[in-house]
Structure formats: C-alpha cells, structure tokens
Amino acid sequence: MAYSPLVRELMEAFRCLPGVGPKSAQRMTFTLLQHDRAGARRLARALEDAAQSVGECADCRNLTEAERCPLCLNDRRDPAVLCIVENPSDVQALEDATDYQGRYFVLKGRLSPLDGIGPGELGLEALEARLQGGGVREVILAISPTVEGEATGQYIAQMARDAGVSVSRIAHGVPLGGDLDYVDAGTLSHAFAGRGQYQ
Amino acid sequence: MAYSPLVRELMEAFRCLPGVGPKSAQRMTFTLLQHDRAGARRLARALEDAAQSVGECADCRNLTEAERCPLCLNDRRDPAVLCIVENPSDVQALEDATDYQGRYFVLKGRLSPLDGIGPGELGLEALEARLQGGGVREVILAISPTVEGEATGQYIAQMARDAGVSVSRIAHGVPLGGDLDYVDAGTLSHAFAGRGQYQ
Numbered sequence: 001m002a003y004s005p006l007v008r009e010l011m012e013a014f015r016c017l018p019g020v021g022p023k024s025a026q027r028m029t030f031t032l033l034q035h036d037r038a039g040a041r042r043l044a045r046a047l048e049d050a051a052q053s054v055g056e057c058a059d060c061r062n063l064t065e066a067e068r069c070p071l072c073l074n075d076r077r078d079p080a081v082l083c084i085v086e087n088p089s090d091v092q093a094l095e096d097a098t099d100y101q102g103r104y105f106v107l108k109g110r111l112s113p114l115d116g117i118g119p120g121e122l123g124l125e126a127l128e129a130r131l132q133g134g135g136v137r138e139v140i141l142a143i144s145p146t147v148e149g150e151a152t153g154q155y156i157a158q159m160a161r162d163a164g165v166s167v168s169r170i171a172h173g174v175p176l177g178g179d180l181d182y183v184d185a186g187t188l189s190h191a192f193a194g195r196g197q198y199q
Numbered sequence: 200m201a202y203s204p205l206v207r208e209l210m211e212a213f214r215c216l217p218g219v220g221p222k223s224a225q226r227m228t229f230t231l232l233q234h235d236r237a238g239a240r241r242l243a244r245a246l247e248d249a250a251q252s253v254g255e256c257a258d259c260r261n262l263t264e265a266e267r268c269p270l271c272l273n274d275r276r277d278p279a280v281l282c283i284v285e286n287p288s289d290v291q292a293l294e295d296a297t298d299y300q301g302r303y304f305v306l307k308g309r310l311s312p313l314d315g316i317g318p319g320e321l322g323l324e325a326l327e328a329r330l331q332g333g334g335v336r337e338v339i340l341a342i343s344p345t346v347e348g349e350a351t352g353q354y355i356a357q358m359a360r361d362a363g364v365s366v367s368r369i370a371h372g373v374p375l376g377g378d379l380d381y382v383d384a385g386t387l388s389h390a391f392a393g394r395g396q397y398q
Contacts, residue, residue: 002268002269002291002294004264007262013242030286030326031216040250042215043243046244047231049205065205065206069201081239089229137244
C-alpha cells in the first residue's frame with residue numbers, strides 16, 4: 001500500500017458520502033491535501049459542529065440547531081396552512097419554486113411497516129395533536145407519488161379529516177416541457193383524469 | 200432561506216470538494232445529518248488530522264505524515280531505479296498495475312513557467328543532487344504526454360544524462376482494447392513510429 005495511514009484513513013472516511021466511490025475519494029483526498037488545506041479544515045469544523053448540534057425543529061421536524069427552525073420562527077408565515085413533505089430538501093425546493101407562505105411539516109420518511117417505519121417514526125402523533133388542537137385550517141400534501149408515499153398521504157388525509165381540517169395535494173401530471181410520448185402511462189392517466197378547464 | 204446557519208455552513212463547506220455542486224452538497228449534508236452522524240464525525244477527525252499532520256516524504260515528495268513514506272522506507276525496493284510521476288495518485292496506479300520494485304519521485308505538477316511553476320516548485324534541485332550523488336542507475340519517466348509533460352520529461356532526461364544515469368520512458372501507443380478508428384492521430388503516429396518486433 002502506497003499511502004500513509006492518515007491519507008488512507010481520509011480516503012476511507014470520504015466513502016461515507018453518498019455517490020463517492022474509491023476514485024472520487026482518492027481525488028478528494030489529494031485535491032484537499034495538495035491545494036486546499038483551509039477548505040479541509042473548514043469542512044472538518046462544519047461537520048463536527050453540525051454533527052454535534054443539529055437536531056430537529058420542535059414544530060416541523062426540519063433540521064436545525066435551534067429549538068425552532070427559521071421558517072417556524074417567521075411570524076409572517078401563516079401557521080394555519082401546513083404543507084407536509086418527506087425530506088428537508090423538499091422544503092427548500094418548494095421555497096425556491098413557489099411563493100407559499102404557510103408552514104411545513106417534515107416527515108423524514110414514508111410509512112413502511114416492513115422496514116419498521118410506522119406513524120411514530122414520522123412524528124405523526126405530534127402532527128395529529130396539532131391538527132386536533134384546532135390551529136390548522138388546511139393541510140397540503142407534497143409527498144412523492146410512490147406506493148409508500150400514497151399510503152402515507154392517505155393516512156395523514158384521514159387524520160386531517162377526523163380533525164375537521166381540509167386536505168389538498170399537489171397536482172400530478174405531465175411535467176412542463178414534457179413530451180407526451182415519453183411520459184409513463186401512470187402519469188398520463190393521472191393527468192387525463194385530473195384535467196382542468198382550459199383558461 | 201429555509202436552512203439553519205450550521206446546516207447552511209456545512210452545505211457551503213462541502214463545495215470545496217472537487218466535482219461537488221450545490222445539489223450534491225445538499226444531498227451529502229442531509230444524508231450525513233439524517234443517517235450517518237458517526238461517519239460525519241469520523242470524516243471531520245480524518246480531515247483535521249490529515250490537514251494538520253500530512254506533509255511530504257523527504258525522499259520522494261509523496262504525501263505522508265512521517266518523515267519518509269512507506270515505499271521509501273521499504274528496504275526491499277531498489278533505490279537505484281527511480282520512477283518519476285506527476286501526482287501521488289500515479290504512484291498508486293503504477294503499484295496496482297505493475298510489479299515495479301524501485302522507488303518513486305513525485306513532481307506534484309509539471310513545468311509551466313507561465314503559471315510560475317519552475318524546477319524549484321517540482322523539487323528538481325533535490326532530484327538533481329540525488330542523481331549527481333551516484334546512487335541512481337536508471338530513471339523511468341511516467342509523465343503524461345501533454346506539451347507541459349513532455350517539456351518536464353525532457354528537462355529531467357537532460358539532468359539524468361548529465362549525471363550519467365540512463366533514462367527510459369513508459370510506452371505511448373494504442374491502449375489495450377482500443378479501436379484504431381477511434382485513436383487520435385498523434386497517438387497513432389507515436390504507436391507506429393514506436394513499433395516493436397512481433398513476438
């Protein structure tokens with residue numbers, strides 16, 4: 001083995017990153033050690049700080065080091081509208097693409113009993129208490145339309161109806177710029193059944 | 200902005216890695232924080248330790264935290280044969296592919312006067328002293344055949360000849376499994392001119 005122990009350890013440690021194989025890990029190691037030690041130190045500090053301090057928001061379960069995340073602390077956002085998403089990255093995607101001004105709730109997963117992921121793992125008891133509490137007027141489901149996503153959506157929709165809260169979900173259909181020829185049959189059938197008045 | 204300060208800082212810190220854009224940085228951040236805090240801490244420690252302690256081998260300039268790298272400390276490797284490579288990763292590539300049993304010298308770059316990279320930056324004074332010292336019998340050039348690589352190779356070859364050391368370089372030609380149709384003209388011309396006896 002041509003590498004010294006610390007160099008080898010760094011190469012192996014990079015493998016915990018998603019999408020990083022042996023070649024990328026080697027490239028990252030050499031690039032940082034040869035050209036960017038300051039970047040390496042900054043990344044080390046950022047990793048250590050985040051791993052140490054980042055927990056989840058008491059309201060929406062999004063990742064944050066404070067008790068509540070910036071969006072839940074923002075008074076100008078309507079707490080009566082709640083958008084349910086699967087992942088923290090979905091929150092940013094919606095913030096970038098829409099002018100939504102309500103709050104979020106991050107499931108961090110989908111119901112999947114076979115993998116041991118039940119309502120408790122997704123924080124659905126807390127969500128139910130919040131819906132029953134009466135502060136929420138509308139729930140918007142922005143969950144991906146997979147089998148498990150649909151099951152999760154139905155479970156939450158039932159909870160919302162039981163609490164007398166109206167439920168909507170984001171539209172599924174042909175993506176903008178999409179060619180009908182290349183859209184799968186399930187999406188096309190959804191888009192056809194969900195057609196709206198031509199404006 | 201939907202991210203808390205520590206999460207945002209981690210996302211930005213990941214951008215120092217080669218080939219990592221905003222989307223990959225986001226994915227790495229969420230994957231580590233949601234599923235692999237132990238991996239994040241290990242990576243933080245490995246980065247900190249390596250950035251702190253890894254320097255270069257006093258003999259071959261390869262990356263190592265010790266005074267000399269494992270290959271230069273290996274008594275069974277012939278110190279009279281010296282293979283010159285550009286990068287630390289080339290050492291591992293040659294170790295994996297060949298049964299070479301000599302030593303290496305890592306340039307960490309190529310002569311490029313316009314970028315301010317001269318013989319000093321590549322450690323060529325030390326190399327010259329070593330060649331003049333008389334302990335080296337053969338120099339093998341394993342430098343990539345670019346314009347700057349060729350210039351660097353010629354410079355080192357001249358140094359070796361001045362010291363009475365024989366010089367060879369690795370063969371350039373059609374790669375194994377390569378289709379003649381798809382090989383560029385320069386490579387094909389090299390391969391034709393450098394043809395050897397059919398065995």
